[in-house]
Amino acid sequence: EAQVTQNPRYLITVTGKKLTVTCSQNMNHEYMSWYRQDPGLGLRQIYYSMNVEVTDKGDVPEGYKVSRKEKRNFPLILESPSPNQTSLYFCASSLMTGGQYEQYFGPGTRLTVT
């Protein structure tokens, strides 16, 4: 089954404790992206990757890191989480970028930082 998976689905952590949210897709998609969703706001892009070893900042990259060592995986790293990073996070992938390619979303990770 074609899908994007994220883990964990729910996470409660404390300020400063490094964490990683994994994202994996099995569709051989080139483009992958991380978003955060906060109440009243649209999805905001954190980082995106157009292919292996090619990553770039989105609109809200501060406090996050990513890597793309393999085509299928795109983990999101919070080196020192803070309460303002409490949010719902989505990973998404598409065949390529540049119009016409729909994005496939993972199930979301709800993160709470206390």
Added chain:
Amino acid sequence: ILNVEQSPQSLHVQEGDSTNFTCSFPSSNFYALHWYRWETAKSPEALFVMTLNGDEKKKGRISATLNTKEGYSYLYIKGSQPEDSATYLCAFDSNYQLIWGAGTKLIIKP
């Protein structure tokens, strides 16, 4: 700063009625306009990806139109059903990034 506006923010519609809502986006650097449907406790799913001015797309009772010159797209739902209750998101595709609207939350009243 690229901005995508959706209106209304929320909408209550009687079952069986038809409805529509709007997505406004920049008219420059246009590659595509995406519509997604997001049900509570699920993840967004693509409805349409539209690339050409004047595009009209249809999927069952849902359809969308696109005007890239004036920077707007309409989503129409004909004969609303309870299962149409969801948040409808649009996103402006400027090649490398999708810029998302905040969504229109649609609630269908039985």
